[in-house]
Structure formats: C-alpha cells, structure tokens
Amino acid sequence: MKDFLFLFRNTEAGSTHSSPEEMQAITQKWIDWISGIAAQNKLTDRGNRLAHEGKVVRPNNIITDGPYTEIKELIGGYTIVKAESLEEAAEIAKGCPGLLSGGNVEVREISVL
Amino acid sequence: MFTEVFLFMEQQELIPHLFRTEYRKITAVLGKFFGAENIEIAEDIASDTFLLASETWSIKGLPPNPAAWLYTVAKNKALDYLRRDANFNQKIAEQIKLASPEAEEMEIDLSEKNIVDSQLQMLFAVCHPSIPAEAQIALSLRILCGFGINEIADAFLTNKETINKRLFRAKEKLRTEKIKIEFPGLAEINKRLDAVLTTLYLLFNEGYYSASQDVTLRQDLCLEAMRLTYLLIENKSTNLPFVNALLSLMCFHSSRFEARIDNNGETILYQDQDTSLWNQELIGKGEYFLNQAFEGNEVSKYHLEAGIAYWHTIQTDTKEKWKNILQLYNQLLQIEYSQVAALNRTYALSKANGKAEAIIEAEKLKLDNSHLYHSLLGELYTDVDNTKAISNFKTALALARSTADKGLIAKKIKEIR
Numbered sequence: 001m002k003d004f005l006f007l008f009r010n011t012e013a014g015s016t017h018s019s020p021e022e023m024q025a026i027t028q029k030w031i032d033w034i035s036g037i038a039a040q041n042k043l044t045d046r047g048n049r050l051a052h053e054g055k056v057v058r059p060n061n062i063i064t065d066g067p068y069t070e071i072k073e074l075i076g077g078y079t080i081v082k083a084e085s086l087e088e089a090a091e092i093a094k095g096c097p098g099l100l101s102g103g104n105v106e107v108r109e110i111s112v113l
Numbered sequence: 114m115f116t117e118v119f120l121f122m123e124q125q126e127l128i129p130h131l132f133r134t135e136y137r138k139i140t141a142v143l144g145k146f147f148g149a150e151n152i153e154i155a156e157d158i159a160s161d162t163f164l165l166a167s168e169t170w171s172i173k174g175l176p177p178n179p180a181a182w183l184y185t186v187a188k189n190k191a192l193d194y195l196r197r198d199a200n201f202n203q204k205i206a207e208q209i210k211l212a213s214p215e216a217e218e219m220e221i222d223l224s225e226k227n228i229v230d231s232q233l234q235m236l237f238a239v240c241h242p243s244i245p246a247e248a249q250i251a252l253s254l255r256i257l258c259g260f261g262i263n264e265i266a267d268a269f270l271t272n273k274e275t276i277n278k279r280l281f282r283a284k285e286k287l288r289t290e291k292i293k294i295e296f297p298g299l300a301e302i303n304k305r306l307d308a309v310l311t312t313l314y315l316l317f318n319e320g321y322y323s324a325s326q327d328v329t330l331r332q333d334l335c336l337e338a339m340r341l342t343y344l345l346i347e348n349k350s351t352n353l354p355f356v357n358a359l360l361s362l363m364c365f366h367s368s369r370f371e372a373r374i375d376n377n378g379e380t381i382l383y384q385d386q387d388t389s390l391w392n393q394e395l396i397g398k399g400e401y402f403l404n405q406a407f408e409g410n411e412v413s414k415y416h417l418e419a420g421i422a423y424w425h426t427i428q429t430d431t432k433e434k435w436k437n438i439l440q441l442y443n444q445l446l447q448i449e450y451s452q453v454a455a456l457n458r459t460y461a462l463s464k465a466n467g468k469a470e471a472i473i474e475a476e477k478l479k480l481d482n483s484h485l486y487h488s489l490l491g492e493l494y495t496d497v498d499n500t501k502a503i504s505n506f507k508t509a510l511a512l513a514r515s516t517a518d519k520g521l522i523a524k525k526i527k528e529i530r
Binding site: 028 | 131132171173260
C-alpha cells in the first residue's frame with residue numbers, strides 16, 4: 001500500500017449563493033464519501049481545508065496575493081489515502097462530490113524515496 | 114482499529130436541517146446586533162460562516178459541538194467586520210452602545226434566550242405593516258426560516274429575479290421606514306400582532322394550497338409557519354387567544370397533510386381521503402390549542418376557522434357536524450367576507466339542509482368568473498340535474514388554471530357520464 005495525495009480544486013464561484021440547506025447537503029455528501037474511504041481502511045489522513053487567502057513568493061522579493069490572480073481554480077483542501085496503485089487511487093477519487101460542482105481532484109503518489 | 118473507524122463513522126451524520134436552523138438563529142441575533150437597516154451584513158456573515166463550515170467539515174468531519182463551532186465563527190466574523198470597516202464601526206458602534214450603554218464591549222449574545230428574543234423581534238420587524246404582504250412572506254422565509262432564494266422561488270412557482278426584487282423592496286422598506294428590531298409597545302402590540310398573524314397565516318396557506326409539486330418543500334413551509342406561531346405562544350406577552358386559535362387551525366389542517374396528497378403530488382379531495390392517514394397527534398394538539406384559544410371572550414376569524422377545521426377532523430358525516438360547520442361559516446362571513454368562505458358555506462348548507470336549498474343560495478352568489486363557483490354548482494346539480502351539472506363543470510374546466518384543478522374537474526365530468 002502506498003499513500004496518495006488528493007488535491008481538491010474548485011472554481012471560486014458557486015459558494016455563498018447556495019442556501020443553508022443546499023450547503024448542508026453538499027457537506028453531508030463529502031462526509032459520507034470520506035467516511036466511505038475510511039470504512040475501507042484506506043484513509044491515511046483526512047487532511048484539511050485551505051483558507052482562500054494566500055500569497056505567492058517569487059524571486060527578487062516579489063510577493064503577490066494569490067494564487068487566484070493566475071489560475072481560476074483554487075486548491076480548497078487535501079486528503080491522503082492508501083491504495084495499491086495510482087489507478088486504484090484515481091478510482092477512489094471518482095466518487096469525490098466536488099466533481100459534481102465543476103471541481104476536480106489531482107491524485108499524486110507520495111514518494112517516500 | 115475497527116473501533117476507531119466505527120467511532121469515526123458514528124458522528125458523521127449531520128442533524129437534519131442543522132444548517133437552516135442555525136442560519137436563522139445566527140441571522141436573527143446578528144440582524145438585531147447590526148440593526149434592521151444593515152440586515153444584509155448579518156446575512157452575509159451568516160452565509161460566510163456556513164461556507165466555512167461546509168468547506169472545513171467536508172474534509173475534517175464534524176466538530177464535537179457543531180452549533181458552538183458555528184457561533185464562535187459567526188461572532189469572530191462579526192467582530193472582524195467591525196474592526197475592518199472603521200467607518201461603519203464608528204457610526205454603528207455608537208448606536209449599538211447607545212442602545213445598551215451597560216455593555217462595555219460589544220458583545221454578540223448567542224444564548225438561547227437572546228436567540229428566541231431576537232427571532233421574535235425580527236418577526237415583528239419583518240411583518241411591519243409598511244412592507245407589502247408578499248415581500249413580508251419572502252423576507253420571513255429568508256431571514257426567519259433560512260430558506261435559499263431558489264427554494265423561495267420554487268415555493269411561489271416563480272423565478273429568482275422576482276424573489277430578489279421582493280426581498281430588495283422589503284429591505285429598502287426596513288431602511289426607509291427606520292423599522293426597529295424590537296418588541297412593539299403594549300399599546301401597539303395587538304395591532305402589530307394582527308399583521309404578524311396575517312403573514313404567518315399566508316405563509317401556512319402558501320405551503321398548504323401551493324400548486325408546487327415539491328411536497329417536502331410545501332410541508333416545510335407549513336412547519337415553519339407553525340414554528341413561528343409557536344414562538345409567539347411561548348412568549349408571555351404574545352400568548353393570546355387568537356394566536357392559539359391560529360396554531361390550532363394550523364394543527365388541524367396539517368393533520369391531513371399525508372392524506373391529501375397522493376404519490377404524484379396531486380390533491381386528494383377531503384371526502385376521498387384515507388382517514389387512517391390523518392395525524393391523530395396533530396389533531397390532539399389542535400384541540401389543546403383550541404381550548405387555550407377560548408380562555409378569553411374574544412372570537413376572531415382564526416377561532417371560527419379553527420372551529421371549522423375541528424369539525425373536519427371528525428370522520429363520520431352527520432347532519433350535526435355540517436350544521437355546526439354551517440353556523441361557523443355564517444359567523445365567519447359576518448366578520449370578514451371572502452369568496453372561498455361564501456362557497457364553502459354553501460357546500461355546508463347542502464350537507465346540512467339538502468341540495469335544493471343550497472342550489473337556490475348558490476345561484477345568488479354570482480361568482481361567474483370563479484372556477485370554484487362553477488365546480489360547486491356542478492357538485493350540487495349532480496344527480497339533481499346532470500345536464501346542468503355537466504355544463505357547470507365544463508365552464509369550471511375552462512376557467513381553471515392549474516393542471517391539478519383541471520384534472521379534478523375532468524374526473525368529475527367523467528363520473529357523471
């Protein structure tokens with residue numbers, strides 16, 4: 001078993017316009033999905049949400065607010081799962097509720113070497 | 114390992130409607146805090162709080178005490194707002210301090226008592242007589258019930274733009290009329306309470322009689338109207354006979370909720386309902402509040418309507434039942450005329466005294482543009498003069514707008530033939 005990082009990307013839109021009931025439904029879908037991974041004993045680390053605000057530091061002392069000035073998609077959070085292969089990890093990621101609202105999941109093997 | 118997984122799974126079910134319930138509590142308290150003219154700030158902070166909750170809980174799972182988590186975040190966001198907006202801070206902070214000089218620091222009180230008080234005071238503000246009725250209902254659903262714009266639009270069978278316009282107008286009124294989020298004074302309370310009850314009554318009817326196919330949503334509207342009415346009953350100064358009468362009426366009506374809609378969302382008429390689906394617990398509650406309503410000498414239209422609804426909960430069709438209903442309609446029409454009451458009175462008359470007498474009375478009503486009027490005439494003429502029955506049902510069919518109504522009338526015509 002190897003560890004894989006799931007990076008959840010989402011577009012900035014489609015947020016506070018949802019009603020509380022809709023937001024609750026989405027939250028429950030996520031919790032169910034991640035709990036499902038845990039039930040298969042494949043969850044290494046639930047991970048965390050990343051705050052919207054951020055800075056990007058570049059050479060020559062250039063610091064910009066970001067990263068949203070460059071890319072429309074924002075990394076909203078991450079989770080670490082266990083799988084035999086990259087393919088299996090990608091299969092797990094297919095169930096991510098973020099996909100339903102235009103988001104995507106980047107799946108990367110965590111290389112321990 | 115397995116226990117660990119099990120524990121982890123156990124706490125992952127969100128309480129139904131938790132977001133909606135807590136949203137309205139937070140909005141009421143913050144709305145009171147920032148003032149009616151700044152109600153949007155309260156809404157934004159509440160929305161932001163739930164967005165953060167959604168993003169965080171999605172990945173990390175639920176915190177041990179979700180409500181407390183939400184209150185802490187909402188408080189911090191409100192205080193951040195004050196700090197960030199220096200201008201606003203000076204202007205509003207002074208007002209807030211003036212309003213409660215004993216408060217050294219601005220405190221956002223999310224105690225149970227303040228939540229209930231804020232919701233009640235907000236109810237009076239939202240139902241202020243200067244705000245048009247449909248805007249009051251939309252604003253109640255938004256602020257007091259935590260419904261989204263889409264959900265409100267679905268309930269009214271209209272689009273988001275219309276609802277947004279209504280909300281905008283209502284909020285503008287809150288500003289221009291300088292409506293305060295507070296309890297009305299004793300001299301005013303009856304009049305203001307009247308306006309509040311009218312809105313709650315309309316909100317309930319919106320759910321009960323809506324043509325929307327979304328049964329859950331309709332039921333939610335009714336429950337919300339009942340919840341808000343119950344808030345008034347739990348509060349000493351508003352626990353008045355006519356408030357109890359209104360809640361009693363709502364309990365009796367909603368006792369038939371399961372029985373009056375079929376699996377396709379179509380209406381089942383009273384006489385065709387499966388009475389075993391009537392909710393006896395709600396009927397019992399209705400009786401309780403009806404008794405409470407007669408603690409005084411006053412008889413309001415809600416008393417009479419609750420009385421009528423009470424008789425409808427009795428399954429056996431006796432002359433006595435319909436004589437009582439007829440008397441109640443007679444009184445109701447004297448307090449306040451409405452077409453529906455006039456038509457229903459005539460139906461009760463036919464049940465109590467026979468069709469011949471009812472037909473004579475019905476012809477006098479002359480509500481020629483109403484499909485309900487022609488449906489009633491069709492009903493009364495059935496088996497008396499079937500040609501007239503069919504011609505009336507046909508007129509009704511031409512006048513009816515909703516597909517549900519058209520379907521019911523078409524069925525009647527088929528049955529005669």
